[in-house]
Amino acid sequence: MTASMHAAFASTRIVVVATTSDVASLASAVGGDVIEVKTIVPPGTDPEAFEPRVSDLSTLSDADLIVRVGLGYDLWIDKLIIQLHRPEFQAGGGRLVDASIGVPLLEARGRTPVTEDGHAHGLGNPHYWLDPANAETVTATIAERIIRLMPAARDTIVANRNRFLATLHERIVAWMQRLAPYRGASLVAYHNSWPYFARRFHLNLVGFIETKEGVAPSVAHLSSLIAEMGQNGVRAILQEAYEPKNFSEMLSARTGAPLVVLAPTVGSVPEARDYLSLMDFNVGALARTLATGSH
Template sequence: MKNLGKILVLLLILSPLWAKIKVVCTIPTLSSIASEIGGDKVEVITLASGEKDPHYVEPRPSLVVHLRDADLLVKVGMDLDMWVDALVDASRNTKIFWGSPGYVDCSVGIKKLEVPKGRVSMKEGEIHVYGNPHYWLNPQNGEIIAKNILAGLLRVSPASDHAYFQARADRFISRLRDKMKQWRAKLSPYKGTKFVSYHRSFSYFAQFFDLDYFGTLEPKPGIPPSTAHIAELIRDMKREGVRLILLETYYPRKFADMVAKETDAKVVVVPTAVGATKEAHDYFSLFDTLTSLISNALKG
């Protein structure tokens, strides 16, 4: 009986050594990278589905439970996932409050595109004051995201785990660099190709693959397509010979089809985040899928 007591006390003392670090990510893309780095030593939970537009996620009480127990919060930042802020406040978990060791904003260190200058208002639509937040669609930024998550894990984990996380992050980055060469080679014949999308989701993607972002079906971010804008876009696409429309999985297809009919463009429905389609189940397969869909469309 005495020995049993000793064993229980020992187990209690040692339990933190094998307790997994609870990582809560706002979107599955970040969860994919966090899982790659964290391996068996972390438990990763995702708050939003990859099938949804990450701008519009309704905070719900059950998500608070995940945040209450989190050691690390990993978010996109740049106001994309600001819906998580009310949940963090409700969680009472100061470990993941802004500025705490468990708070990871993956946009730190990203070279941001389309940062508005001067006065910002809704006249420009639902723009983000910190710039376009869809930065994970440039795989080079995947490396920065990984480094941010690694830094967070190192802050909240015991020193004995640091070499493990560092090695896994190095392996992820090395694999990512190899894959980037493949992805770039796959789309290199189509450098400079002009394309249109529904929302301005592909700025970072176009930057990496040297594609020419011609325009969007939305006249301004978050504003639904108008007849006048669609007519103008059709006219401009015809004039410039734009033949590709990339449509995010969560937006309606009718406007893209309407434009495609008038311009002979191809509509390619593509995932913009991990989990948006079955094929895009992690960060690598997201780009495998994207590059395959686009190259197949342009080949034909």
């Protein structure tokens, strides 16, 4: 190989296609300049209601590595992968990364996910990236798989991840301090997106406006939720940026609990530009709401 060929080889970046902005951001944090990241679910779109388009197949055909959330959250990627006709991207083929591997799951129910209606919470609650401590496991999984494809980039990838983790650990301390005054606060959410977040920050989720993923609540459910909110002294209603606001506003008016819009994914509000700013936004928005409510 000539020197120029070596240079050309060294400058080739691998293409990582991520199903969602959250795993895309974590892949970027470790891959840095070594990889080019493409995301399938467009910014500002609810990943849980996403349906793949024909153009997603051409995005996927550029991939060297595919990163998925797993746990039934992005089941649609399986159909696209079948259409790719490239066995290396099928399960066990080495180029499909399930980012949930090794993450301690909440609400694991040991049954297979339901395939209709976009996403399901069948194998365990899939919103695991909302516990910032889980980013450590997810970045380890992604880093290991990139290094396997690009052994020469090992030192760079390891250094990128160490730098990301140093910032993450600092921020986790700050986020814990910010929410410490509200330890044990009771909350209601529209969708069941926050069990990992709540567990990390010692918050108490007592109910959901949705009774089933993606299904609007009944009047009977809302009445019993209002009663429960009173009994538990619910201090805020978490509203995911993508979900309809009318039910949360009604509950807020009836119970006096303030409504706070949180970002379940990177890009769901403009402030959540990447993984760290996603967590910054959620911790800050919730802390401000709970501080107002306590006076």
